[in-house]
Amino acid sequence: xxxxxxxxxxxxxxxxxxxxxxxTAREITAALNEDEPIAHSTVQTxxxxxxxxxxxxxxxxxxxxxxxxxxKEQKVVRKATRDLLERVxxxxxxxxxxxxxxxxxxxxxxxxxxxxxxxxxxxx
Amino acid sequence: xxxxxxxxxxxxxxxxxxxxxxxTAREITAALNEDEPIAHSTVQTxxxxxxxxxxxxxxxxxxxxxxxxxxKEQKVVRKATRDLLERVxxxxxxxxxxxxxxxxxxxxxxxxxxxxxxxxxxxx
DNA sequence: CCCTGTCGTTTACCTTGGTAAATCTTTCCA
DNA sequence: TGGAAAGATTTACCAAGGTAAACGACAGGG
Numbered sequence: 188x189x190x191x192x193x194x195x196x197x198x199x200x201x202x203x204x205x206x207x208x209x210x211t212a213r214e215i216t217a218a219l220n221e222d223e224p225i226a227h228s229t230v231q232t233x234x235x236x237x238x239x240x241x242x243x244x245x246x247x248x249x250x251x252x253x254x255x256x257x258x259k260e261q262k263v264v265r266k267a268t269r270d271l272l273e274r275v276x277x278x279x280x281x282x283x284x285x286x287x288x289x290x291x292x293x294x295x296x297x298x299x300x301x302x303x304x305x306x307x308x309x310x311x
Numbered sequence: 312x313x314x315x316x317x318x319x320x321x322x323x324x325x326x327x328x329x330x331x332x333x334x335t336a337r338e339i340t341a342a343l344n345e346d347e348p349i350a351h352s353t354v355q356t357x358x359x360x361x362x363x364x365x366x367x368x369x370x371x372x373x374x375x376x377x378x379x380x381x382x383k384e385q386k387v388v389r390k391a392t393r394d395l396l397e398r399v400x401x402x403x404x405x406x407x408x409x410x411x412x413x414x415x416x417x418x419x420x421x422x423x424x425x426x427x428x429x430x431x432x433x434x435x
Numbered sequence: 436c437c438c439t440g441t442c443g444t445t446t447a448c449c450t451t452g453g454t455a456a457a458t459c460t461t462t463c464c465a
Numbered sequence: 466t467g468g469a470a471a472g473a474t475t476t477a478c479c480a481a482g483g484t485a486a487a488c489g490a491c492a493g494g495g
Binding site for chain 1: 319322387388389391392394395396398399404405407408409410411412413414415416417418421422423424425426428429432
């Protein structure tokens with residue numbers, strides 16, 4: 188299976204799991220509520236859906252469940268990025284990079300790092 | 312209204328409209344079918360949905376409709392990119408650029424263009 | 436011992452995107 | 466002139482994502 192897609196809120200849940208390695212539903216709800224209101228039952232429903240698609244799992248810790256991610260963040264990042272690339276930039280990573288450089292503000296310190304990543308012009 | 316989101320296929324339809332300035336439903340169906348099979352009625356349904364959300368419109372040309380986009384491609388590109396940025400890269404354009412440079416193949420000729428866009432290191 | 440709060444589970448909607456057949460309508464040619 | 470072809474419109478599903486109340490089970494305090 189080719190990395191299932193996760194929705195917006197589902198992703199936020201996954202991010203909590205990646206951050207903390209493991210967390211109870213309650214903890215996740217608390218974490219998400221720092222940004223936007225969401226009912227605990229909603230979080231539980233989403234956790235189920237995440238487990239159903241195999242990207243998260245849980246083990247019982249007494250009466251409560253401890254959830255953890257079963258897929259690497261890298262995979263999800265890759266899929267999300269590839270999606271944008273395919274849909275909007277005709278598959279061209281360079282096109283997206285160019286777009287970002289032209290249209291989004293980037294700090295000089297960050298540009299520095301980017302220059303480093305590209306490396307010097309190597310003449311062929 | 313803050314630029315409505317358009318789905319995968321809806322976006323492909325919009326891309327045809329941006330390309331050709333205007334097109335009939337038939338022409339759009341034909342264009343999409345070059346890549347993947349899709350029923351004409353599906354295209355028509357989607358065109359309606361696009362009109363409903365105000366990103367496309369039509370004028371009658373005899374018995375048939377001529378559709379055209381009513382929103383700039385730039386807007387949709389921006390929204391889609393911002394979405395990925397917010398959801399996955401914590402809003403950091405530099406983070407996404409770095410990710411792309413590290414994980415996606417980019418041609419040397421394209422790198423050249425990217426270097427140009429960044430500009431030379433200006434020492435502080 | 437029982438009541439209440441906390442767990443997880445079940446059930447129920449709503450929206451959006453996608454897919455497409457069925458149907459109404461008009462045109463035009465055989 | 467009558468019916469097929471081609472438009473548009475209506476109607477119908479299905480899946481996914483999100484939202485959340487309702488419900489059943491249980492542990493722990495008073």
